Amino acid sequence: MxxxxxxxxxxxxQSNGICPKSSKVEVTSAQEKVPGFDQSVMNRLRVLLVGAGxxxxxxxxGLIRKxxxxxxxxxxxxxSVSNLTRQYFYExxxxxxxxxxxxxNLIKEATKRTxxxxxxxMFQKAIEEKSDTECxxxxxxxxxxxxxxxxxxxxxxxxxxxFTGLDREASTGYVFIQNPGQACIACxxxxxxxxxxxxxxxxxxxxxxxxxxxxxxxxxxxxxxxKRKTGWNYxxxxxxxxxxxxxxxxxxxxxxxxCRTTRKRHE
Numbered sequence: 001m002x003x004x005x006x007x008x009x010x011x012x013x014q015s016n017g018i019c020p021k022s023s024k025v026e027v028t029s030a031q032e033k034v035p036g037f038d039q040s041v042m043n044r045l046r047v048l049l050v051g052a053g054x055x056x057x058x059x060x061x062g063l064i065r066k067x068x069x070x071x072x073x074x075x076x077x078x079x080s081v082s083n084l085t086r087q088y089f090y091e092x093x094x095x096x097x098x099x100x101x102x103x104x105n106l107i108k109e110a111t112k113r114t115x116x117x118x119x120x121x122m123f124q125k126a127i128e129e130k131s132d133t134e135c136x137x138x139x140x141x142x143x144x145x146x147x148x149x150x151x152x153x154x155x156x157x158x159x160x161x162x163f164t165g166l167d168r169e170a171s172t173g174y175v176f177i178q179n180p181g182q183a184c185i186a187c188x189x190x191x192x193x194x195x196x197x198x199x200x201x202x203x204x205x206x207x208x209x210x211x212x213x214x215x216x217x218x219x220x221x222x223x224x225x226x227k228r229k230t231g232w233n234y235x236x237x238x239x240x241x242x243x244x245x246x247x248x249x250x251x252x253x254x255x256x257x258x259c260r261t262t263r264k265r266h267e
Contacts, residue, residue: 009129011118013103015110017067027111028067036228039067043112045225046070048135050123050151051142052098053077054205055164055173057088058214059139060106063221067112072135075099076122086207124150135159137224139217140185143203145192152178152185152192152258160224161185164217166210168203172243173213174236176250177220186258188234188250193258209239 018027026032032039045068049056052075063071075098079089083098093101103118110116119126124147127133133154138161140151148163155161161178163185176188186193216235223230236246252259 009120011100011103011120013107013116013118015064015107015112015114015116017110017112017114031066034228036226037222038226041226042067042069044069045137046072046135047137047139047221048072048074048133049139049141050074050147051140052102052118053083053141053143054086054207054210055166055214055217056139056141057102057106058210059141059164059217059221060102061088061109062214062218064106064110064114064116066218067110068114069112070115070117070135071103072132073099073103073116073118074121074123074126074131075102076120076125082205086205086210123147127154137162137221139221140164141217148185148192149258156184156259157181162217162220162224163188164213166203166205166213170204170206170209171240172236172238173209174234175213175216175220176235177224177233179224179233183233183250183252184256184259187253187256190256212237212239 028039031037047063047068049060049071052073060071060073077098078095079093079098079101081094083089088105089101097120099118099120103116107116119131137159138151138155140148140161140163142148151161157180163176163178166173176185178184222228232247232249234248234250238245
């Protein structure tokens with residue numbers, strides 16, 4: 001039995017998960033065989049997701065299939081026709097808030113007792129309204145650098161952040177893991193705080209690249225909270241293969257304006 005209740009501007013959804021009476025096999029048994037994967041961690045993991053679009057929706061879908069305990073979703077945008085080819089929305093969702101629709105559409109896909117709380121506002125606005133931001137890990141998947149920089153600063157010394165994004169031609173995408181006290185998004189991508197940065201707008205978009213980058217993002221989440229091993233904290237993939245993929249460990253840069261400003265504010 002699944003239900004939803006509305007609290008202030010947010011909507012709260014609760015799933016009882018999948019419990020087939022005829023099966024003696026636990027629904028998550030296959031993924032529990034993966035080296036380093038710990039289902040007990042996933043069963044209590046609280047994830048905060050900024051952005052309910054193509055990347056955010058794919059990552060959210062993966063998390064609730066894995067059995068995440070709680071997922072908070074923030075997005076102030078509305079569903080448009082062009083979103084329907086690659087995002088978890090339907091015709092009945094058109095012109096409605098993305099966060100609210102994503103939570104409603106995904107709760108039926110949950111395999112465990114997942115709670116989804118959706119906030120129909122941009123993350124910056126939610127902070128102004130004193131929204132609850134308690135979580136174990138953040139996923140930042142908007143289409144603009146202003147939000148990425150804001151999230152990086154807000155959570156810099158608190159919890160890990162998984163940043164992810166795509167380019168305007170839908171040819172390459174990246175994933176970056178920002179751990180507390182270590183390299184920030186501007187260390188990995190200095191243009192994020194450049195005056196020349198720009199939002200995605202009406203950029204090209206296709207589901208192919210989003211699936212690939214979202215999968216890497218899900219893996220990155222596991223590596224921050226479990227014992228799954230990885231040899232990178234920054235990974236960029238070029239889907240056509242005309243350029244080699246990039247995998248590296250970005251270190252904190254002394255000259256990084258974002259790190260330096262945030263560090264001085266907290267000292």
